[in-house]
Amino acid sequence: xxxxxxxxxxxxxxxxxxxxxxxxxxxxxxxxxxxxxxxxxxxxxxxxxxxxxxxxxxxxxxxxxxxxxxxxxxxxxxxxxxxxxxxxxxxxxxxxxxxxxxxxxxxxxxxxxxxxxxxxxxxxxxxxxxxxxxxxxxxxxxxxxxxxxxxxxxxxxxxxxxxxxxxxxxxxxxxxxxxxxxxxx
Numbered sequence: 001x002x003x004x005x006x007x008x009x010x011x012x013x014x015x016x017x018x019x020x021x022x023x024x025x026x027x028x029x030x031x032x033x034x035x036x037x038x039x040x041x042x043x044x045x046x047x048x049x050x051x052x053x054x055x056x057x058x059x060x061x062x063x064x065x066x067x068x069x070x071x072x073x074x075x076x077x078x079x080x081x082x083x084x085x086x087x088x089x090x091x092x093x094x095x096x097x098x099x100x101x102x103x104x105x106x107x108x109x110x111x112x113x114x115x116x117x118x119x120x121x122x123x124x125x126x127x128x129x130x131x132x133x134x135x136x137x138x139x140x141x142x143x144x145x146x147x148x149x150x151x152x153x154x155x156x157x158x159x160x161x162x163x164x165x166x167x168x169x170x171x172x173x174x175x176x177x178x179x180x181x182x183x184x185x
Contacts, residue, residue: 003032004184007079009087010038014045016085016106019173020180021052029177030184034077037070039089061089071095083176084138093140103138104183106176108168110134110150115143120161120168130154131164133172135179149179 006024008017017036023029036049036056049056057073060066074082084105096103109119111134123131132152137145151171155164 001028001030003030004081005034005078006031006081006083007035007037007074007077008033009082009084010036010043010045011040011088012043012045012086014043014048014086015169016172016176017045018048020083020085020176021048021054023177023180029181031081031083031180035073035079037073039087045086061092067092081180083180085176090142091138096138096140101137104135104148104179105138105143105145106133106135106172106179107143108133108165108172110152111136111143111147120164123155124159124161124164128155131168133168133175135176148183149175151175 008020010017021033024031024033033054036046036054037059038046038056039059039061041058046056057070059070080102082099082103084103087105091103107115107119109115109123110130110132114122114131130152132150134150135148136143137148139145151174153164153168153171
């Protein structure tokens with residue numbers, strides 16, 4: 001099996017990154033993580049890149065040279081798939097167009113419901129009975145690309161934002177891996 005060279009974009013704790021790294025180490029998993037890009041130099045997720053010896057790059061979206069170096073690193077590593085995993089910045093339209101059909105994201109709701117931020121708070125305030133996560137292709141509109149895969153998570157009566165987030169994240173780890181397998185069949 002020829003694995004796709006993949007870059008994971010992160011901004012925070014990197015729990016989805018960690019799950020994807022573990023999946024990518026399996027013989028028949030279709031990606032090889034060659035690079036991690038973070039929008040946050042203090043992102044805890046960078047520790048996973050260090051532990052697993054994956055090169056990483058800190059991307060400063062306000063600096064043209066940083067943007068050009070980031071693009072150069074993607075090209076040098078022959079990246080053919082970009083996975084956004086807790087990446088909390090909006091990608092430039094030009095970048096999305098350049099990598100059209102090659103950028104996927106995981107969002108903590110059953111899209112098209114609850115696009116954007118504060119998902120768990122909004123889901124609970126709306127007294128929803130079910131939520132979940134969605135893996136989708138990235139386009140120029142926030143959380144609006146073609147859906148690849150969704151997984152439901154039932155909401156418990158006593159759920160808080162913290163408890164619901166923890167259960168949805170557990171679903172995300174499996175769903176992201178399943179979605180990657182699905183698009184690489």
